[in-house]
Amino acid sequence: MMSKRVLQILLALSAAFALNAVVAEQQVQLLHEVPEQPAAPDFSIEDVDGVVHTLSAYRGKVVILNFWATWCPPCREEMPSMERAWQKLRHEDIVMLAINVGEDEDSVFEFTASYPVEFPLLLDRESAVIRSWPVRGLPTTFVIDPQGKIVYRAIGGRDWSAPEVLQKIRALRAR
Amino acid sequence: MKLLYSDFIKRIALVALLNAGTAIAADTPMTTGVIAETGLHYWEWDAQGVLFRLTQRLPDQTRAYFMARGFDSGSADLIANRCVFQSMFKNIADPGGTATSIDLDTWRIRSGGNEYHLVTREQWQDELQKNDISQAAAIALEWSLLPTRQVYAPGDYNWGMTSYALKPGKTFDLGFSWKREGRVFHGHLKDVECAPDIHPDPES
Numbered sequence: 001m002m003s004k005r006v007l008q009i010l011l012a013l014s015a016a017f018a019l020n021a022v023v024a025e026q027q028v029q030l031l032h033e034v035p036e037q038p039a040a041p042d043f044s045i046e047d048v049d050g051v052v053h054t055l056s057a058y059r060g061k062v063v064i065l066n067f068w069a070t071w072c073p074p075c076r077e078e079m080p081s082m083e084r085a086w087q088k089l090r091h092e093d094i095v096m097l098a099i100n101v102g103e104d105e106d107s108v109f110e111f112t113a114s115y116p117v118e119f120p121l122l123l124d125r126e127s128a129v130i131r132s133w134p135v136r137g138l139p140t141t142f143v144i145d146p147q148g149k150i151v152y153r154a155i156g157g158r159d160w161s162a163p164e165v166l167q168k169i170r171a172l173r174a175r
Numbered sequence: 176m177k178l179l180y181s182d183f184i185k186r187i188a189l190v191a192l193l194n195a196g197t198a199i200a201a202d203t204p205m206t207t208g209v210i211a212e213t214g215l216h217y218w219e220w221d222a223q224g225v226l227f228r229l230t231q232r233l234p235d236q237t238r239a240y241f242m243a244r245g246f247d248s249g250s251a252d253l254i255a256n257r258c259v260f261q262s263m264f265k266n267i268a269d270p271g272g273t274a275t276s277i278d279l280d281t282w283r284i285r286s287g288g289n290e291y292h293l294v295t296r297e298q299w300q301d302e303l304q305k306n307d308i309s310q311a312a313a314i315a316l317e318w319s320l321l322p323t324r325q326v327y328a329p330g331d332y333n334w335g336m337t338s339y340a341l342k343p344g345k346t347f348d349l350g351f352s353w354k355r356e357g358r359v360f361h362g363h364l365k366d367v368e369c370a371p372d373i374h375p376d377p378e379s
Contacts, residue, residue, distance in 0.1 A: 030270055069318060071240075155333060
């Protein structure tokens with residue numbers, strides 16, 4: 001009698017813990033699939049080194065495009081995970097671009113002293129680029145497929161180096 | 176063997192008790208507390224698939240923030256002399272759940288028997304246009320405030336300031352709402368305190 005009751009409690013607890021673990025895992029790794037996958041608006045802007053990046057020039061590659069600012073706490077929080085992801089993806093026909101909104105080179109240079117990254121940091125000084133994208137808050141990140149369609153969107157920070165996220169991004173290369 | 180068994184039962188009872196405690200806390204939509212590092216208060220709603228948090232901002236914090244981004248002292252004062260909170264809205268629905276949308280123009284606060292609206296980024300832009308603020312300042316203002324309208328898929332969230340048509344130090348109740356699948360949901364944060372404008376005298 002006692003052992004049956006203990007078994008029932010144990011099963012209930014295990015199920016609850018397993019469910020919690022699954023939910024916690026999935027909560028962290030969400031990328032929202034964009035309905036109808038619209039064409040990504042093109043742009044041509046400089047990065048902090050003066051190199052001009054044109055989005056359409058990356059056609060044929062998967063592009064991870066992040067809008068951010070140095071003063072935005074979730075932007076700062078996700079930046080190291082973006083760098084980790086970049087180190088894993090950089091030789092796989094995948095591009096990562098982070099567009100800083102409304103700040104100058106000095107602010108961004110100062111930021112990179114604390115958050116060193118190797119992917120290009122672009123400057124949208126007058127916020128002209130962000131206005132042509134469906135962005136209302138920072139950070140917002142889009143994943144664009146090789147045909148130039150916006151496939152995923154994430155509002156708020158994510159762990160971009162998580163295996164589930166990397167798998168979704170890599171899967172787009174086959175399109 | 177019997178001793179081990181009872182010990183085991185006690186452990187299970189303890190785990191069950193701890194879980195029950197968590198459940199009770201989760202069933203209470205509003206919690207409030209103090210952030211140990213800063214001493215600032217926060218108010219949080221955690222229910223019906225939504226996590227919404229207001230954290231106090233000192234007027235001097237707001238002044239310094241905007242002056243560092245190109246505001247003249249008069250314009251920075253204008254914002255700092257209203258009640259400003261650091262805010263976070265997150266759709267915490269399970270994966271596969273539905274999107275949630277907000278519209279800050281529909282949110283209201285009550286204070287001293289009167290009802291007030293939030294001062295959104297669009298309203299600030301209109302008001303500060305008269306002060307001829309720089310383009311860099313206008314951009315910082317726009318993106319620093321919580322979006323007036325936003326759609327959040329599960330897992331999405333925004334941080335940003337929200338500001339209210341009240342003076343620092345005032346207390347209010349906030350009635351906020353969000354939409355999910357065409358249905359409007361309502362939440363309340365009670366006795367929210369705007370941080371007072373403190374100017375400590377320098378030590379002699």
